[in-house]
Amino acid sequence: MKTSKETVAGGLRPNLDTPPADAQADGAACNHAAMALMNLQAEVALAAMGEGVVLQDRESVILRHNPAAARVLGLSEDHLTGRASTDPRWSLLREDGSPLPLEEQPSMICLRTGAPVDGQIVRVHLPQGGERWLSVNSRPIFEPGSDAPSQTVTTFADITELRAQAARLEAALEEARAANQAKTDFLATVSHEIRTPLNGVISMSGLLARNALTARQREIAEVLVSSGRSLERILDDLLDLSKVEAGRLELEHQPFDLAAELHVLGEIFRAKAEDKGVAYGEDVTDIAGRRFVGDPLRIKQIVSNLLSNAVKFTHAGSVSLRARIGGAPDAAGRHPVILEVRDTGIGVEPDAVDDVFQPYRQADASIARRFGGTGLGLSICRALAELMDGEVTVNSEVGVGSVFRLELPLAAAPPEAAGRPASEDDADGFDLSGLQILVADDHPMNRKVVALMLEGAGAKLAMVEDADTAVRTFGAGAFDVVLMDMHMPGRDGLSAVRDIRRMEAERAAAPSYVVMMTGTSGDDWRSQAVAAGADDVLAKPVTPEAFFDQMAAALEARAARRTAAGRPRTRSA
Numbered sequence: 001m002k003t004s005k006e007t008v009a010g011g012l013r014p015n016l017d018t019p020p021a022d023a024q025a026d027g028a029a030c031n032h033a034a035m036a037l038m039n040l041q042a043e044v045a046l047a048a049m050g051e052g053v054v055l056q057d058r059e060s061v062i063l064r065h066n067p068a069a070a071r072v073l074g075l076s077e078d079h080l081t082g083r084a085s086t087d088p089r090w091s092l093l094r095e096d097g098s099p100l101p102l103e104e105q106p107s108m109i110c111l112r113t114g115a116p117v118d119g120q121i122v123r124v125h126l127p128q129g130g131e132r133w134l135s136v137n138s139r140p141i142f143e144p145g146s147d148a149p150s151q152t153v154t155t156f157a158d159i160t161e162l163r164a165q166a167a168r169l170e171a172a173l174e175e176a177r178a179a180n181q182a183k184t185d186f187l188a189t190v191s192h193e194i195r196t197p198l199n200g201v202i203s204m205s206g207l208l209a210r211n212a213l214t215a216r217q218r219e220i221a222e223v224l225v226s227s228g229r230s231l232e233r234i235l236d237d238l239l240d241l242s243k244v245e246a247g248r249l250e251l252e253h254q255p256f257d258l259a260a261e262l263h264v265l266g267e268i269f270r271a272k273a274e275d276k277g278v279a280y281g282e283d284v285t286d287i288a289g290r291r292f293v294g295d296p297l298r299i300k301q302i303v304s305n306l307l308s309n310a311v312k313f314t315h316a317g318s319v320s321l322r323a324r325i326g327g328a329p330d331a332a333g334r335h336p337v338i339l340e341v342r343d344t345g346i347g348v349e350p351d352a353v354d355d356v357f358q359p360y361r362q363a364d365a366s367i368a369r370r371f372g373g374t375g376l377g378l379s380i381c382r383a384l385a386e387l388m389d390g391e392v393t394v395n396s397e398v399g400v401g402s403v404f405r406l407e408l409p410l411a412a413a414p415p416e417a418a419g420r421p422a423s424e425d426d427a428d429g430f431d432l433s434g435l436q437i438l439v440a441d442d443h444p445m446n447r448k449v450v451a452l453m454l455e456g457a458g459a460k461l462a463m464v465e466d467a468d469t470a471v472r473t474f475g476a477g478a479f480d481v482v483l484m485d486m487h488m489p490g491r492d493g494l495s496a497v498r499d500i501r502r503m504e505a506e507r508a509a510a511p512s513y514v515v516m517m518t519g520t521s522g523d524d525w526r527s528q529a530v531a532a533g534a535d536d537v538l539a540k541p542v543t544p545e546a547f548f549d550q551m552a553a554a555l556e557a558r559a560a561r562r563t564a565a566g567r568p569r570t571r572s573a
Contacts, residue, residue: 051157056107058150060085072134072158074126091125106138110152114140121159133160184243194235195519196443199541202228203449206544232541237380240301244383251387255413256296258337259284259323265300266321269307273319278311281320287337291413298384299408302392303339305377306404310343317344317401326407334409341404348396356394357382381406432551433458435558436478440470440493441485441517446540450483453547467496474500479512481554483538486518486529493517494532501533510561513554517542 046053052069054062061084070077083089085105092100102108106117117138125131134156140149205224213221243249262284270280303321310319319342326336348356356378378392385392390408437459439450447463454461462477464470467488474482482500484493497514504511516529519540526537535557538550 051155053153053155054080054107056085056111056152056154058111058148060107060111060152063151069156072132072156073124074128074132093123093125093131095121095123097123106136107152107154110138110140110154111149114142114147114149116140131160132158133163135159193519194231195540196446198228198231198235199519200445200449202232202541202543203453203547207452210544228541237377240380240384244380244387249384249387251298252295253293254296255291255293257291258296258299258410259288259290261296261300262303262321262323262339265304265307269304269311269319269321273311273314276311276315278314278316279318281318282322283320284323286324292335292337292410293413294388294408294410298388302381302384302406303341305381306341306392306406309377310341310345310402310404314343314345314401319343319345330409332409332411334411337408337410339406339408341406342401343403344401347398347400347402348394349398350396353394353396357392431458432555435459435480435551435554436462437481437483438462438464438470438474438477438479438512439483440464440467440488440496441483442466442488443485446485446517449542450547453542453544457551467491467493470496471499471503474512475503480558481551482512482514484514484516484534486516486525494528497529497532497534513557515550515554 046066049066049068052066052072054065054069056062062081065077065080067077070080073080085107086102092105094100094104100122103112106120106122109115109117117136120136120138122134122136123131124134136154136156138152138154141151141153142148143150201224205221205228209218209221209225240249263282266280266282270282273280307319307321320340322340322342324338324340326338329335358379382392385406385408388408390406392404392406394402394404396402432454435458437454439447439461441447441450442465444465447465451461451463462473462479464473465488467484468491470482470484470493482497484497486493493516497516500514501511503509514534515536515538516532516534517538517540518525518529529537536550536553538546
């Protein structure tokens with residue numbers, strides 16, 4: 001009889017190749033018990049699952065399934081076993097509702113390709129009516145030595161409620177988008193309507209203040225200008241907040257001298273502070289002579305708001321503006337520029353600091369009654385800073401004052417990107433002799449504003465009140481400048497400008513300088529105007545300074561055309 005042990009290097013080990021008969025019997029019993037336990041565990045696990053599970057053979061016939069499979073498919077368990085994927089009683093659909101062909105069913109793909117199928121979405125009609133959405137996974141099973149699967153295991157989860165929730169969420173989001181768009185459209189319309197009379201107030205009071213007046217008359221004119229600009233600022237804040245919330249605010253990226261911009265801004269608030277008996281200090285030496293790339297208008301908007309608040313809430317002491325570089329450039333080469341506005345004003349309670357950055361909220365309800373304001377300014381400051389990858393923070397102590405800190409990452413402007421210094425041109429003594437100007441605006445007040453601003457400047461004006469007349473008048477004349485209102489009843493200014501440019505191209509005529517005037521602010525309107533052929537956009541309300549800057553640009557354009565042509569420009573009729 002063969003021993004159950006053998007000697008190996010002076011020792012013993014079991015002969016695993018030929019165990020004794022009693023050991024074989026014991027092993028078989030153990031294996032049987034282990035297999036029974038594993039089968040029981042698998043049955044319990046399958047029964048506990050909420051997802052359906054089916055085992056199919058190579059003919060796609062269902063061999064086994066768990067209770068959830070029948071429940072999800074709306075069948076009894078005895079009706080499910082033995083069914084094949086080819087059974088015509090199945091009614092499976094694609095996501096779009098079209099019938100799902102047999103070859104596109106997950107188990108059939110798995111049997112045909114031997115590759116797993118994950119996350120296929122199908123719809124199934126239930127025998128009792130209605131339908132369910134299913135997310136289906138299928139896996140192939142291979143017998144040893146075979147390259148073709150002999151069976152598949154397919155699982156499917158009922159995602160009907162998830163799809164319904166997603167549909168409800170999408171409907172709610174669409175409703176919110178529509179409401180937000182309606183709010184944006186409403187604000188744009190209101191903006192346009194408000195800016196028309198506001199244009200008359202600001203432009204005319206600005207012109208009035210430039211004339212020789214008595215001290216009392218000048219004071220009245222300056223109050224009109226200040227009040228008009230306050231209204232304009234509130235309007236701009238509302239529109240900016242709407243654009244930020246809608247994700248439609250676009251930033252400019254251009255070279256600029258930050259120190260110079262801050263100095264000009266600071267001089268405005270120096271005068272306001274000193275009028276209240278508050279000292280104003282400024283320190284921009286750390287960035288003097290350095291040019292950066294960014295959006296100077298939005299940066300000035302933030303700093304202007306911070307300085308305005310500092311002056312408003314400070315009755316004694318000082319307000320100061322400091323600019324400095326906060327450290328080394330980041331990986332993108334952007335310098336951490338820090339702008340600090342410090343005041344000795346009323347301060348903010350510690351538990352109200354977060355409130356001052358929330359829209360329509362102020363640190364204290366009495367603030368609005370005492371000082372006015374909408375509570376929008378600081379929320380817009382924070383939103384603009386975040387759009388520029390920066391932040392606005394505050395340290396404040398009640399009765400001591402506040403320090404508002406704006407930190408922005410700004411890249412240095414390359415030397416060749418240096419821009420032309422801001423124009424110092426003034427409307428006084430402006431000579432527009434011989435300049436032919438076509439003005440198209442449906443509102444009589446706006447036409448009157450332009451006429452008064454150009455009064456005595458020597459320009460020749462042609463006034464029309466709609467786009468069609470503007471195109472006809474342009475075609476019959478020879479104009480150096482076209483001032484076109486963007487929004488007019490019937491046909492808008494954009495289409496009129498396109499026709500004017502088309503007319504110039506057909507005649508091979510030198511282009512006129514076209515300025516689009518609009519009471520609807522926004523980068524999208526500017527881009528539309530430029531795309532239509534406008535040289536620039538002038539936002540209403542129009543200040544004399546901005547208006548005459550455009551006239552200066554028009555004169556430069558006319559001089560450049562004449563230089564290029566070598567003779568005065570002519571236009572064929």
